[in-house]
Amino acid sequence: MHVGKTPYVRFDLNDYSVPHRHVESELIAVTGIDRIRIVDGVNVVADHPRSYDRGARVEDPRHESAFLEHKAAAKQHRGTDRLVVAAPSTRTFLIRVAERGHNLGTAVAQLLRLLDEYGACPLEQAIAECVQRDVVDIPAVRQLLQQDRHAIPRLPGAQPQDPRLRDIVVRPHALADYDLLTGTDQENDDDESR
Numbered sequence: 589m590h591v592g593k594t595p596y597v598r599f600d601l602n603d604y605s606v607p608h609r610h611v612e613s614e615l616i617a618v619t620g621i622d623r624i625r626i627v628d629g630v631n632v633v634a635d636h637p638r639s640y641d642r643g644a645r646v647e648d649p650r651h652e653s654a655f656l657e658h659k660a661a662a663k664q665h666r667g668t669d670r671l672v673v674a675a676p677s678t679r680t681f682l683i684r685v686a687e688r689g690h691n692l693g694t695a696v697a698q699l700l701r702l703l704d705e706y707g708a709c710p711l712e713q714a715i716a717e718c719v720q721r722d723v724v725d726i727p728a729v730r731q732l733l734q735q736d737r738h739a740i741p742r743l744p745g746a747q748p749q750d751p752r753l754r755d756i757v758v759r760p761h762a763l764a765d766y767d768l769l770t771g772t773d774q775e776n777d778d779d780e781s782r
Contacts, residue, residue, distance in 0.1 A: 589617055589626075595651060597626055597634075602644040605651040606634045667696045674703055675712035677719050684724040698726045706733050 589597050591610050596603040599617050606615065606626055610633055618625045619638060626634040636646045671678040678699065685695045703711050714732035718724060 590614055596645070599624060600638075600640070601642045602639045602646060604634060604636050605645075605647040607651050667700050671696065671699050671703060674708035675699075675715050677712055677716040680719050681715050681724055684719070684722075688724060690724075695726060699729070702726075702730060702733060710736055 589599065591597055591606055591613050593611060595606050595608045595611055597606055597615060597617065598604075599619070604624060604626060610628065613628070615633065616627050618627055622638055624636050624638045625632050626636075634648060634651070636648065639646050668678075668682065671682075681699075682692060682695060686692055699711070699715075702714075710733055711729070713736065714729045717732055718728050
């Protein structure tokens, strides 16, 4: 029997839970009068009392809790990836947070709020300074953002809901290169007028 996109198999018009790691795989149902065992090769992946109802959903609470933990971890990874793209110094910052035994999930959530509030460039500058000073503390990042006269908090609700638009990062470039170009052009103009 095929496990679809959700961690359930259908047998005799009823759904039985399986561990989430078996989604999109082929399993075998071994049934008896009062039990149904779902196996992968020789390994029993689920063991449920058999239901003779129609449309019943038979669940093992361990399957659901493991699935919810997996989803929470995936959400944290998506947040971490978003932070690292927007502010590359976040990778080093979070490694140091973990080394010091602080909660990574809390740090990621707080940094995501700061990213939404202040934007990518100010956050990168604040995190890079904290990493340089070896201060891995979210309040320190927040304080640097609040002290930075260029870091202006965004208005609540002013950002688009579409993550493709919300997560666009535009990094400003040093303008000194343009000054050199301008200076070179002025020197050439002065030479031609002589």
